[in-house]
Amino acid sequence: RGFSTSSLLLKDIKHVTVIGAGLMGSGIVQVAAQAKYNVTMIDTTDAALENGKNIISKSLKRVARKKFADDEAKQKQFIDETLQYVTLSKDIEEAAAKSDLIVEAIVENIDVKQKLFAQLDKVAPKDTIFCSNTSSLPVTQIAEATSDARKERFAGLHFFNPVPAMKLVEIVRTEKVSDEVYTDLADFTKKVGKTSVSCKDTPGFIVNRLLVPYMMEAMRVIDREEASIADVDTAMKLGAGMPMGPLELADFVGLDTMKFIVDGWEKAGSLDTPLKESQILNKLVKEGNLGRKSGKGFYDYSK
Numbered sequence: 001r002g003f004s005t006s007s008l009l010l011k012d013i014k015h016v017t018v019i020g021a022g023l024m025g026s027g028i029v030q031v032a033a034q035a036k037y038n039v040t041m042i043d044t045t046d047a048a049l050e051n052g053k054n055i056i057s058k059s060l061k062r063v064a065r066k067k068f069a070d071d072e073a074k075q076k077q078f079i080d081e082t083l084q085y086v087t088l089s090k091d092i093e094e095a096a097a098k099s100d101l102i103v104e105a106i107v108e109n110i111d112v113k114q115k116l117f118a119q120l121d122k123v124a125p126k127d128t129i130f131c132s133n134t135s136s137l138p139v140t141q142i143a144e145a146t147s148d149a150r151k152e153r154f155a156g157l158h159f160f161n162p163v164p165a166m167k168l169v170e171i172v173r174t175e176k177v178s179d180e181v182y183t184d185l186a187d188f189t190k191k192v193g194k195t196s197v198s199c200k201d202t203p204g205f206i207v208n209r210l211l212v213p214y215m216m217e218a219m220r221v222i223d224r225e226e227a228s229i230a231d232v233d234t235a236m237k238l239g240a241g242m243p244m245g246p247l248e249l250a251d252f253v254g255l256d257t258m259k260f261i262v263d264g265w266e267k268a269g270s271l272d273t274p275l276k277e278s279q280i281l282n283k284l285v286k287e288g289n290l291g292r293k294s295g296k297g298f299y300d301y302s303k
């Protein structure tokens with residue numbers, strides 16, 4: 001039907017717009033600029049844009065010092081060259097009209113996000129890919145604000161804080177996301193220096209689906225007065241090899257954010273209990289695949 005090969009449907013991403021110049025948005029702008037994408041960083045006020053630019057400048061200085069240890073001229077050149085790829089703007093519609101990829105990183109509020117994407121859907125080219133960096137809202141629900149055609153080009157692109165340092169991006173595929181769009185996003189994340197994993201649009205995706213119940217159980221240990229805060233963190237760092245204890249990690253995430261996520265999932269009835277039986281565990285044990293000691297478990301150790 002007019003398409004000769006499927007590869008023609010792949011999009012050559014050149015211009016990226018990131019909406020929201022906060023902690024996450026500025027990080028996404030930075031890694032995209034370092035990968036030589038032309039990036040427009042959008043926010044609603046000059047102060048917010050200035051804040052984003054300061055975050056990027058500080059972070060780039062750190063990257064430059066690492067890259068070119070003793071060479072200040074090269075450090076400066078790297079920073080200046082990277083910043084040349086970044087444009088600051090408050091004009092969403094103008095930026096959207098020339099964007100191949102739009103990544104949203106504004107407040108975690110479904111109504112505000114839907115309103116933004118409804119506006120973007122009207123002004124962006126038909127083939128522009130839309131992404132949300134949401135941590136806790138269903139991507140499918142955010143995408144409902146857009147046309148049916150756009151829903152095939154609307155995915156979650158979940159970066160981690162701090163973006164320049166964290167290697168992972170979760171690509172969230174709703175039921176509608178096309179294979180081409182997924183491939184484009186996997187390619188984009190690779191070019192910005194990250195490893196991507198693919199996951200369905202379920203609460204917490206992969207990382208938070210596992211991490212949040214773990215952190216909540218740590219808080220319940222405190223509720224039950226079974227150990228002190230410091231001892232819970234020490235125990236998980238030294239006994240389980242975690243780089244940060246769960247309560248320290250909760251402080252890093254922000255306790256309001258933790259509560260927002262957990263309350264949202266609870267209200268949606270999203271989580272079953274963590275110790276419920278697992279079919280894969282039952283099956284592997286029944287087969288005698290007990291892990292390393294039997295040569296096979298989730299992975300094959302026989303070779």
Ligand code: NAI
Nearest residue numbers: 020021022023024025043044048105106107108134135161
């Ligand atoms: P932030 O509060 O640092 O930044 C949000 C920015 O968006 C602010 O500069 C604000 O002025 C701007 N903004 C708000 N409404 C806007 C609108 N309608 N149009 C344009 N700009 C608007 O927030 P943060 O932490 O960067 O989070 C952004 C998104 O990323 C949220 O969806 C959050 O759930 C997600 N996220 C946050 C992580 C984190 O660790 N903070 C990790 C992964 C995802």
